[in-house]
Amino acid sequence: MGEFELLGLLRERLPAAGPQVRLGSGDDAAVTVPGGAVATSVDALVEGVHFRRESATLRQIGRKAISTALSDLAAMGAAPGEAYVWLGAPEDLDDEGLLEVGAGLAAVAAETGTTVAGGDLTRAPVLSLAVTVTGHAPDADDFVTRSGARPGDALVVTGELGAAAAGLVLLEDSSAGAVDGQDLGAAIADALRARQLDPTPRLAAGKTLAAAGATAMIDISDGLAGDAGHVATSSGALLVIDADALPIAPGVEQVAAATGCDPLELAAAGGEDYELLAALPADALAAAQEALAALGVPLTVIGRVETAEGGNPRAEVRRRGGEAAPIRGFDQLRPRKPR
C-alpha cells in the first residue's frame, strides 16, 4: 500500500472532527479556531524504552500514546481538543500493524472527544509515537498549574496508586510470576497489567477538580513522590504526604511481597498511574469529593501543604510517627527518561 493510501485509511478510521476544527488532517496544517485559552503538551512512546511489542498489543500501544499525552491535559483541567501524531514505523511493521496502532489512537480519541487533526508518518528504527495534544478552556486562568499550592491546602489523589508499577513487574519480572494467579487471583493480575498497558487519562476528574478550586495539579507519571516534588518546587511549598493514607491498589501488596520490595515504593515511586495529585483549599474539599463521587472516581486526602521553612520547597512522604520514608527510585523498571 502506498503512503498516501495508508494515510487515507488511517484518516477514515478517526472520529469526526470537533467544533473547533475548521480543517483537519490532509493539508499542510490543520486549522482550528480555539475561541479561548489552549493548553498544549507533547509526549512520546518509544519501543524498547517505554514498551515492548512482546507484552503490549499494537492497539494498546496506540491507545497509551494518546492517553498519556491527554493525561497532561487532565492535570490542567482542560477539555480535550485536538491531537497531532507522529508515527515512526519500523520495517517489520506491516500496513495491518500500522492500522492497528491507528485504531488504538482513534479509539481513545473517540472515547475522550479528541480530534486527531494532523499527523506525520515516517520510517523509524523502532515503533515510535510522539503525540501533541491541545485542550481548551474559556480563559487561561481556568487551567490549573503546578504552582498554586498554598499552606493549608489539602493534598488529594484520584483513584488508586501502585497498580501500573505492579503491572509492569508482572509483565517484566519473571520472578514475580509465582504470585500471579495464586496469592493474587487472575482478575487482579489482569487489572494490574491493564493499568500499565492501557492507562486512562482522568479528564473528567481533572476538569471537576479545576472547577472545584484546585490550586495546583499534576498527573502522576514519574511517581507520586517525584511529581509531588515538582508541585512543591513550582509552588515554593512543603508537601507532606502521609504514607499510611495512600490508596494502594488491590494486588500491589502481594506483588511487592513476591519481589521483596515495599508496597509503598510501588505506590509512591512507581509512576505511570496517571492519577491526579491536587492541592485543594480546605473549604473546597467536601464539594470536590462529592463531585468526584458522582463521576465514580475515588478521591483520597493523602496529606497537606505546609510552609517550606528556610526556603527549601520539597515533598516528604512520612510514615506514622512522622519520620520521612525513604523512597527508592524505580528507574530500573521504568527507563522512561534518558537519565
Added chain:
Amino acid sequence: MGEFELLGLLRERLPAAGPQVRLGSGDDAAVTVPGGAVATSVDALVEGVHFRRESATLRQIGRKAISTALSDLAAMGAAPGEAYVWLGAPEDLDDEGLLEVGAGLAAVAAETGTTVAGGDLTRAPVLSLAVTVTGHAPDADDFVTRSGARPGDALVVTGELGAAAAGLVLLEDSSAGAVDGQDLGAAIADALRARQLDPTPRLAAGKTLAAAGATAMIDISDGLAGDAGHVATSSGALLVIDADALPIAPGVEQVAAATGCDPLELAAAGGEDYELLAALPADALAAAQEALAALGVPLTVIGRVETAEGGNPRAEVRRRGGEAAPIRGFDQLRPRKPR
C-alpha cells in the same frame, strides 16, 4: 547531568516567549491564548532516515527539525507561533550534544519569532525529533490551503529548485565528488549542501502570498511534481507546469551531469527545497511579484491551472512542445517516508 537540570539548561537558551504564550515549558502543558485562528502541523526527523550525523552537525539537525515544520506554516500563510518538541536521545549522544541540538532549535526559533513552549525528552535508539508547530492568523479564512486553485490561476514558485537534491547528491554519492570544486566551484557546492542541511522556511513569503490572494499553496517537501499533484487533487484541477520555466538553482545542472541524471529530475522530483508553490489569480500576479521582490525572494511563473477534463485532477510537467516529461521518483536518494 540529571534530566531536569538538562531540561533547565535547554529552556534557558530559548528565546523569550511571544505575546500569545501565558505559560511556557515546565508545567504539565503550555498555555496560550491565540485570539484567532491557529494552523498546526507536525514533522519528524529521524537519524538514518532523514539525516546522518556524519554529514550534518548537531546544530544543523536541530535547525532542520524546526525549519521543516515551520515550512508547513509558511505554506498556510501563517505567522509562526509556538513549537512543541519531542527529542529522542540515543545513548551515545552526551549532554553537550543534546544542548547543541537544542541550540539549533533555539536559533531558528529566535530567527523566526517562534516560542518553544513545550517539550519531551526521552531515550530513543537513534537521534529523533518530532516538532509540532502552531501558526496564527486573525481568521481561519486567512490561511491558504491546497484546495483553492482555480482554472486560470497562474502557478508560481519562490526561490530556486533542485538545490536540496543536488546537495544531497554531493553529501551522499561519492561518485559525484569529482564535480565538487572543479566544474562546480566550492562556494556553489557549499550552497547546495547548505540547502539540504539547513533549509529556510519561507515564512515571510508565505504570509505575503496569502495576503496577495493566493488561492492554494504548498511547500515543496516531496518534490515539485508530487506536491503540485497534491494541490491538483485537493483543488480538483489540472496543474500544467512548464519544464523550461523552472528556476533551477546554480550548480544543479553540473551535479546532474556528473551523476548522469536530468537536472529536471532534481528540480521537479528532488524535494526538500522548502520553496512555496502557489496558485495566484492573474490579476494578483503583478502585486505578488512586487511584494516578494521587496522581500528579496524571487517569484517565478512556472505554469497555470486548467480544468481537469474527465474529472482526472493531476499535475503535469511539460517540456517544450507540450509533451509530458516523465519525472522519475527520487526516493532512492530521499528515504523520507516509509513507503
